[in-house]
Amino acid sequence: MGERLYVGIDLGTYQSTIASSAGEMKTIETVVGRPKDPVARNMLGRDVLFGNDALRNKLACNLYRPMAAGVAQDDEENLAAAKAFVTHLIETVGPEEYDEVFGVICSPSHVSFTDKSNLVATLRGQVNAIMVVTEPFATAYGIGEIMGSICVDIGAGTTDIARLYGIFPTEEDQLTIQEAGDWIDLQLMELVQKKYTGAQVTKDMVRKWKEEFSYVSGDDREQMVELSVDGKKQVVDIGDLIKSACSMIIGKVGSAVKSIVASADPEYQPILRNNIILSGGGSLIEGIAEAVANDIADIGDVTVTCVEDPIEKVATGAMALAQDMPDEQYTAIN
Numbered sequence: 001m002g003e004r005l006y007v008g009i010d011l012g013t014y015q016s017t018i019a020s021s022a023g024e025m026k027t028i029e030t031v032v033g034r035p036k037d038p039v040a041r042n043m044l045g046r047d048v049l050f051g052n053d054a055l056r057n058k059l060a061c062n063l064y065r066p067m068a069a070g071v072a073q074d075d076e077e078n079l080a081a082a083k084a085f086v087t088h089l090i091e092t093v094g095p096e097e098y099d100e101v102f103g104v105i106c107s108p109s110h111v112s113f114t115d116k117s118n119l120v121a122t123l124r125g126q127v128n129a130i131m132v133v134t135e136p137f138a139t140a141y142g143i144g145e146i147m148g149s150i151c152v153d154i155g156a157g158t159t160d161i162a163r164l165y166g167i168f169p170t171e172e173d174q175l176t177i178q179e180a181g182d183w184i185d186l187q188l189m190e191l192v193q194k195k196y197t198g199a200q201v202t203k204d205m206v207r208k209w210k211e212e213f214s215y216v217s218g219d220d221r222e223q224m225v226e227l228s229v230d231g232k233k234q235v236v237d238i239g240d241l242i243k244s245a246c247s248m249i250i251g252k253v254g255s256a257v258k259s260i261v262a263s264a265d266p267e268y269q270p271i272l273r274n275n276i277i278l279s280g281g282g283s284l285i286e287g288i289a290e291a292v293a294n295d296i297a298d299i300g301d302v303t304v305t306c307v308e309d310p311i312e313k314v315a316t317g318a319m320a321l322a323q324d325m326p327d328e329q330y331t332a333i334n
């Protein structure tokens with residue numbers, strides 16, 4: 001048998017990461033651009049652009065976010081964009097030097113749970129065999145916490161929660177809620193428009209403000225940002241609004257965690273309650289672990305922590321799983 005490369009792939013709504021057994025790691029925003037017309041094609045000198053490259057040239061391109069919630073999974077252009085994106089992502093870790101590639105894939109829950117066949121079509125020709133797992137499971141595996149924990153992945157499109165007790169989590173062990181990073185961005189956008197009538201803000205603007213200043217507790221902080229109100233430049237304070245928008249997710253996550261605890265084996269509940277792990281980009285909100293712990297304090301003693309380097313944890317966990325699993329756990333796809 002020739003040499004095999006293992007990869008862990010975190011296909012995210014907002015950004016995607018690949019980690020390889022050769023030690024490579026790469027994160028790219030999950031966006032694909034195609035030149036809008038022949039002028040754009042000539043100027044750009046390429047047929048397809050990915051991540052930041054696509055975003056920098058967004059006015060000259062049709063942009064696709066193939067993993068975003070609400071994107072029709074059978075839409076031909078999005079499927080093609082997804083395939084081009086995944087091919088590009090895998091090429092960044094140099095698969096051509098190996099005889100075969102085995103991959104563990106995490107995809108947004110709306111993709112992996114409703115139609116895995118599209119995922120297989122997207123990966124065919126790029127990897128020889130795949131195994132699909134959920135984000136919280138991959139993360140928990142990677143950090144050695146599958147023996148008794150609740151892992152909460154707060155992504156962009158969804159928050160995925162899994163109860164872990166030493167086996168592959170079943171459907172009953174997992175829960176997905178729609179409130180995650182994108183939802184916070186929408187709340188913040190509404191709050192800004194309410195406080196500053198006529199404010200012109202985009203989703204990208206509010207996301208950047210949130211990422212820079214996010215927090216959920218303590219006194220309101222002043223946070224001045226520049227925006228246009230009816231075309232006129234203004235510098236306004238949105239510090240209080242950022243706290244409000246970020247805080248709105250706490251109760252949603254808290255309720256979901258409570259229901260995952262409540263439906264677990266009662267003898268196991270104390271262990272689960274005392275090992276609640278937050279991951280995903282949303283876990284970078286300052287103070288979130290403490291706020292979630294306070295929110296669920298009525299169910300007894302709880303311990304809530306955040307993983308380090310949450311953006312990469314899904315992919316590194318998936319890669320560790322890829323290396324550890326026997327071949328019969330994989331599905332051959334070529």
Ligand SMILES: Nc1ncnc2c1ncn2[C@@H]1O[C@H](COP(=O)(O)OP(=O)(O)OP(=O)(O)O)[C@@H](O)[C@H]1O
Nearest residue numbers: 012013014015155156157158181214280281282284
């Ligand atoms: N410092 C921060 N504070 C608050 N939110 C943040 C911060 N950094 C990143 N985020 C948010 O985290 C989200 C991205 O996280 P992540 O990469 O885990 O999502 P994803 O994997 O693309 O999405 P999904 O898992 O839902 O498919 C975005 O909504 C982003 O704005």
Ligand SMILES: [Mg+2]
Nearest residue numbers: 012013135155
């Ligand atoms: Mg994710």
